[in-house]
Amino acid sequence: MKHKIERTKLNNGLTILTCNISHLQTVTLSFLIKKGSRHEPAELNGITHFIEHLVFKGTRNKNMKQIATELDLLGGDFNAYTSYENLTFLIRTIKNYWKQAFELLAEIITQPTFDKVNIELEKDVINEEIQMIEDNPESLLCEIVQSSIFPNHSLGRPITGSEKTIKNFTPEILKNYHACLLKPENLIIAAAGNIKHDELVNFVIERLKINPSTGTKIPVEQNPKMHFPFLVKDRRELNQVQLAFTFPWIKASDPRYHISIILEKLLGDTYSSRLWQKIREEKGLVYSLGLDITSFLDCGYLCLTMATAPNNLEKLIKITFQEIRKLKENLFSKAELDIFKRQAEISILLATEDSVGLLENMLNSELIHNKQISTQELISSIKKVTPYHIQELANEFFLSNRAGLICLGKVDKDTLRSLYLDAIELLQL
Incomplete structure (x- = not known):
């Protein structure tokens, strides 16, 4: 409606x-x-x-x-x-x-x-x-x-x-x-x-009475310089190691937002996603994993989070970068793409089933685009996404020199750094 x-x-x-x-x-x-x-x-x-x-x-x-x-x-x-x-x-x-x-x-x-x-x-x-x-x-x-x-x-x-x-x-x-x-x-x-x-x-x-002259203007620094480091925080009391893989990503107003939605679901945001199936269902290396895209008005980043036992680190890091490499290297099938298109379309429609979801969508359009992007427009854009679009976005942002890894737990920093440096080479095509 x-x-x-x-x-x-x-x-x-x-x-x-x-x-x-x-x-x-x-x-x-x-x-x-x-x-x-x-x-x-x-x-x-x-x-x-x-x-x-x-x-x-x-x-x-x-x-x-x-x-x-x-x-x-x-x-x-x-x-x-x-x-x-x-x-x-x-x-x-x-x-x-x-x-x-x-x-x-x-x-x-x-x-x-x-x-x-x-x-x-x-x-x-x-x-x-x-x-x-x-x-x-x-x-x-x-x-x-x-x-x-x-x-x-x-x-x-x-x-x-x-x-x-x-x-x-x-x-x-x-x-x-x-x-x-x-x-x-x-x-x-x-x-x-x-x-x-x-x-x-x-x-x-x-x-509502508000004085237009009240207060002074609050400045903001736009387009901040972003860093994607290798970083280890020692937390010896933790039984599991908390990991975050980070990459630069599109800003909120980027016209490729609809492509990003599909890539997010395909890589790790759904039960049938590639990382969930490989890491959780096939290998049993994690209980859960998260993929979050954080987009601001002038910048953004993608973050994959998961937790595992210290002895699983090598396998987990290698498999994660292998799956990301596949997005860059190979086109996936139309049948696989259609699964995630349908999932995205349903998610968008479900969000419009109540007044809270509609209000949040309306506010996001105003804040990001300064105009309203209708549900129908967004779904239409998603239906046009092709495997080439996904591959192009993956090749632009999943780069070895912009791949961060942050670790929280009980690990040897030098050993982990070696695993990380070996794994990011997988992103070089």
Whole structure:
């Protein structure tokens, strides 16, 4: 089903998006701020995430208990999250309550009190969150991957910040940075579900008051230099070795995005993918593996993650690079390609079955392309992918001099380096 998407940009720079789905009984509403942790100066690392937490601790008119109660009374799903490039607040409720949901979100986001006692308590909470990441090998590996690819750049710093940076946050610092975030041109208000575009636009104009001159502009360093190193982090207490294979990849707006979707599924993102079948089902070297493509507005990378026993390392590394080489060297069959095309098409359609999925797709199109890319357009592009497209993309990015390997666990660094150097030669055709 084709859904009507409408867009209005107000004179102050604020953008409003809606996707009307008249048969639904629900509305998903989002306030998205187009600033994330990559926009933070080093000394304020973690401040966007900190503000995300703190706005729920109280406003000029409501304390944290009242906010929590009102969220529960709306009876829907609520989420807030900070990414490297955005800060998002999202609520899903029934259609009769969308105005109450809007007013509550607007008050939370625009009128936080930044109480000193709450700030100190939240520092403890976020320090616990940081320790939780440190204690989880998979989460820690992801942090190490990001910092190794983007050293000395804001993309390489943790979204949560560090104990060192957040301990210096004061009410004044937080208020000033909040004012920088909350500029109309940084804000997208989006809704999907049983809601009319004009009603939302009029309600925003009537109820949301943001001063265009508030705060100063937050700069960002574009097109960061990326690194793909060999790196070992000793964690003797781990029984398994955590591995991450990293490569440069396309940025979010690259027109080959649809080709990337198929390659991702073919290589390691599905149960019938080549790596899953070879490494897990045929060889039994891992319990699970992950393939993630991280695409920013100006750069991207591909990361394969897996964990195995130390005595399996040689086999695992060699097989992984052998399978990547096959993508570069050989075309695969139309029958195999059709499996992953169908899987991709179904995944895309499933994501449009509810208002949350539709809203997220609508926001991604706006942020990445500054226009709407319909589900039908994306599926049409996927249907046109050929084996030659996959091979071409693989040969462009899977290069021996741009192949990183990051290891977390109990291994001999020199032995692993030797295995790695031998294996990356497989990428040379």
